[in-house]
Amino acid sequence: MRMRLRELTMAEEMYYNENSAYTTDISKLQLARRTGDVVVLRVIAAGPAGWSGEATHPALPGKSCVTYAGVVSAPTGIPQTAFDHAQPLGERDFVCDKP
16 A cells, blocks of 8 residues: 555656646546556545545555645645554655554
């Protein structure tokens, strides 16, 4: 899940460089398509100043990994993992629930 979040981070940065804003629409991001990939990526919030995202895996129900970049404002704010409610220590850091 961390690897896919890293890819999401790079894709959001590429999108920002071309559009001066981040996006919640995953289909607009240049993400590698992987055969058999079951990790689900979700952009929680995005705007001109920042974004936050989450990765989940069906083998780990109720668990997630999260990250963010830039300014993420209310109501979503800095993301929390689904189970442990852990938050990244800083921008572009990744945090995951304990398996």
